[in-house]
Amino acid sequence: MNGRIKVLIVDDHLAVAESLQALLAREADLDVGEVATNGTDALRIANERTPQVVLMDQNLSGESGVVVAAALLADHPRAAIVMLSGAMTQDELIAAVEVGVSGYLQKTTPAVEIVKAIRRAAAGEILLPPDELSSLLRLGRERTRQRDERQRNLPQLTRREHEVLVLMASAADAERIAEELKISVNTARGYIQNILEKVGAHSRLEAVVRATEMGLLGG
Numbered sequence: 618m619n620g621r622i623k624v625l626i627v628d629d630h631l632a633v634a635e636s637l638q639a640l641l642a643r644e645a646d647l648d649v650g651e652v653a654t655n656g657t658d659a660l661r662i663a664n665e666r667t668p669q670v671v672l673m674d675q676n677l678s679g680e681s682g683v684v685v686a687a688a689l690l691a692d693h694p695r696a697a698i699v700m701l702s703g704a705m706t707q708d709e710l711i712a713a714v715e716v717g718v719s720g721y722l723q724k725t726t727p728a729v730e731i732v733k734a735i736r737r738a739a740a741g742e743i744l745l746p747p748d749e750l751s752s753l754l755r756l757g758r759e760r761t762r763q764r765d766e767r768q769r770n771l772p773q774l775t776r777r778e779h780e781v782l783v784l785m786a787s788a789a790d791a792e793r794i795a796e797e798l799k800i801s802v803n804t805a806r807g808y809i810q811n812i813l814e815k816v817g818a819h820s821r822l823e824a825v826v827r828a829t830e831m832g833l834l835g836g
Contacts, residue, residue: 626638627658683716772831785812
């Protein structure tokens with residue numbers, strides 16, 4: 618077994634996983650053990666076998682392959698993870714690069730290229746062209762900067778205004794808000810107007826939509 622590359626296949630389609638398993642088992646330098654069909658199994662098998670290369674399906678049932686990859690790399694930082702997908706969006710690619718995956722292959726990639734990619738990943742190679750990797754990292758940093766900027770510019774609601782906003786989100790009018798919070802109707806209307814101004818809305822419905830987009834209704 619010494620010198621062989623230990624490979625873990627993670628794919629929620631068992632037929633696909635077993636086909637890959639059979640394909641890779643023909644290679645004398647690859648050691649392919651049990652396949653995983655979900656994140657829980659992937660982490661368990663990784664702890665048992667410490668694979669050098671993980672072929673990770675991006676679209677696991679009810680799970681993101683990138684999220685599973687991040688969890689696996691937290692415990693096994695030396696593993697090389699290669700994402701497999703029919704097509705990854707730019708956001709998914711950025712997220713994958715940011716968590717530290719080694720590359721990305723389409724599921725239509727010829728078998729011989731998959732084998733080559735495993736060997737390259739095991740040798741420490743990044744399977745994305747340098748210019749594409751740099752572009753994705755740059756775009757990821759810019760999106761993080763924009764997100765942080767939006768967070769800094771979020772309107773600050775008082776505790777009472779937040780309570781009113783929550784009631785607005787449940788379709789409560791000024792009269793019901795006043796009753797729920799034991800305040801006057803005029804005071805309730807004043808809070809509603811303050812919220813509209815702070816989130817830049819012209820109506821209560823728009824205020825709720827904008828507040829939701831800003832994350833002000835979370836938690």
